[in-house]
Amino acid sequence: MTSPREDLLARVVLHYAEHGIRDTSLRSLAAAIGTSQRMLHYHFGSREDVLVAVIDAVAGGQAERIGRLFDSESDPVVAGERNWASTVDGAMAFGALWFELAVHAMRHEPYAARLADVMVTAQLREFTRLYAKRTTPEHASRLARLTLAVGQGLVFDLLIDGDRAAADAAVRDFTCMIQRELDAG
Amino acid sequence: MTSPREDLLARVVLHYAEHGIRDTSLRSLAAAIGTSQRMLHYHFGSREDVLVAVIDAVAGGQAERIGRLFDSESDPVVAGERNWASTVDGAMAFGALWFELAVHAMRHEPYAARLADVMVTAQLREFTRLYAKRTTPEHASRLARLTLAVGQGLVFDLLIDGDRAAADAAVRDFTCMIQRELDAG
């Protein structure tokens, strides 16, 4: 069912999530996930190709998550809450790796284009679409960016200071504020 | 006036901001900023010490910024706007380096403790203090985290998709929402 490559990739992602990419050599990576450096080269090609595969995997997972999340739900507030739940779960799983990968998107590396899309553009589009049902397109677009930023910023802070309860509370406040904004607009 | 070390450090920060830390060797770094690998070792010690110095410099700059920003201004909304202006300027200057360093804070590296403080804790404290003048301490604390997250998340998105106008517009919306929240609370 699962190819050796997929199997390896999953373990690579786990190890990167825990130990970071920057000072993980192919040798130590291979040893840690129970394979050999030879196999990493065989299944991925080069060291950079390992990174690209990781980015593709994370981007793919995120894309799937977005699709699943926004297709089934049409109420923006409920979607926002579900999005937060799903975002924070991913954050706890991937940890700092999420931001480590985001840096590649910020540097506009070609292989990270899809990641940039699922991290920002795609979610922005979906939130805008949802909000547009309750307000003007321009307003919806601004609120979408705000909502996305709140999720990302809270995850940022959460990963640094670990205060999950505070993040959840802030989301609840923001949800109320959005609700009021939509009712007023 | 400026010691050779400070002078070097400033150039190191610039180069890291533009090219990233991850694949910059001491040799290429030294060549790029017009010094020798020998000098980097002489003035900083080891490669990791260079990183620590960079983190300290960035954290110090941010600490100074926080102090300057929040001491002079007592109105939370005005402080929020000024904070955004200053945050976004820093983001455009440091670029992805800001998040590259944040990853170290997320991994709770000891040398990044001060960075974690200025990135989250200190700002959280200041915003909470400001908001507490207009609402309950608990509410102020939640709004502070929200405000901080909005700034960070918008910078995150801005660095990825480059839409400065959208970020500014979102901030304006958020400012209104906060204003309403404070007036209601």
Place this chain on the structure above:
DNA sequence: GACCACATGTATCATGTGATACATGCCAGC
């Protein structure tokens, strides 16, 4: 002028690293 601390240049070392060559195992299909 002797001395000294700070700063810088040159050369080199030991090692970790990505990559590759070559051989081996395993298993399906004929």
Place this chain on the structure above:
DNA sequence: GCTGGCATGTATCACATGATACATGTGGTC
């Protein structure tokens, strides 16, 4: 049972890298 393709193990190469040893310059003090 032979063959061919996928997968894996072993050994090695060429090189970049961090680090250090040693020599040189430079400016200030007595």
